Amino acid sequence: MRLHQGCTDCLLSRVEYESRLCTxxxxxxLKIAGACRDLLQCSLADPVPAPVIASRVHRLAYRMIGDADPYRSLKRANNEDAMAVSLAVRGDLVTFRDLALASVIGNTLDYGSEAHTVTDNFVEFFRREFAAGLTVDDTDAMEALTSRVVYIADNCGEIVFDALLADHLRKSGSHVTFAVRGAPILNDATIEDAVALGLDRRADVLTTTTDGIAELGLNRDIAPPALTDALDRATLIIAKGMANYESLSDEHDLPPVAYLMSVKCSPIGADIGIPVGSRVALLRE
Incomplete structure (x- = not known):
């Protein structure tokens, strides 16, 4: 999925947000935002998925800020909050569908987007969203394909619920490979976050890039060989969040892809054909 002209304001609002986290x-x-706006305008016509351009912009912002991980405190707080919520609700999470929905609800823990606000009471929010269920529900078809899963993670916080889903898959006989970011970018989970939560004891854990490159989504041109091999052998790819959707939605030479996400912006909603706020478990084969 390519970057829309209307996405520029949202992307630049994130640049300002992360800059103000540090200074x-x-x-x-304003200087950082201006430089990122110039880079963005020069990149809009590039025939690449939206996350490739967004990653360039955030890498420039981080260099100008002088901080390689502006969201580090928020990420830590997200994981702590999600752990507390998971302890409160995990007794209600029994089936694959339950755990997929929990993971989708966890995807709402995302900061800096112009069109999305993070809730202050996540337990109450979780219970309300869980009762509402999935807007798009292909979980039965997904579950039938889970013998060998590559799980491309997204944000901190939600990765706590991803870990619960990984546990369920493993106990059901699935082989699970987790893929996290190769370096900090936004509040996305990195290898350090995965290890801190014990994901390396639940599954194979790989990174989506090599050499510490900070990249949103999955850019297959720079994916490590181990991840490329895991993707080739997968019976199902679980792709969490909107950046992974933007990265993979136009690809045609992949195993079946299960998109798990909360739809937080209108371009993604329009691409799928559903409203903003939808809870999505969408299978594309």
Whole structure:
């Protein structure tokens, strides 16, 4: 999925948000936003998926900020909050569908988007969203394909619920490979986050890039050989979140892909044909 012209304001709002996480110097924030706007305008016509361009912009912002991980405190808080919620609700999570829905609800823990606000009471929010169920529900068809899964993770916080789903898959006889970011970008989970949560004891854990490259989504041109091999052998790819959807939705030479996400912006909703706020477990074969 390519970057839409309307996505630029949202992307630049994230640049300003992450800059203000690190500095109170408003002149510097505006300088960073201006440089990122220029880079974005030069990149709009590039025939690449949206996350490739967004990653360039965030890497520039991080260099100008002088901080390789502006979201580190938020990521830690996300994981702690999600752990507390998971302890409160895990007794209600029994089936593959339950755990997929929980993972989708966890995908709402995402910061800096112009069109999306993070809830202050996640337990209450979780229970309400869980009762509402999935807007798009292909979980039965997904579950039938889970003998060998590559699980492309997204944000911290939600990775706690991803881990519960991985446990369920493993206990059901699935082989699970987790793929996390190769370096910090936004509040996405990295190898350090995965290890801190014990995911390396539940599954094989790989990174989506080599050499510490910070990249959103899955850019197959720079994916490590081990991940490429795992994708080739997978019976199902679980792709969490919108950036992974943007990366893979136009690909045609992959195993079946299960997209698990909360739809937080209108371009993604329009591409799928559903409203913003939808809870999606969408299988594309």
């Amino acid at each position: 109170d110097d408003e002149a510097l924030v």
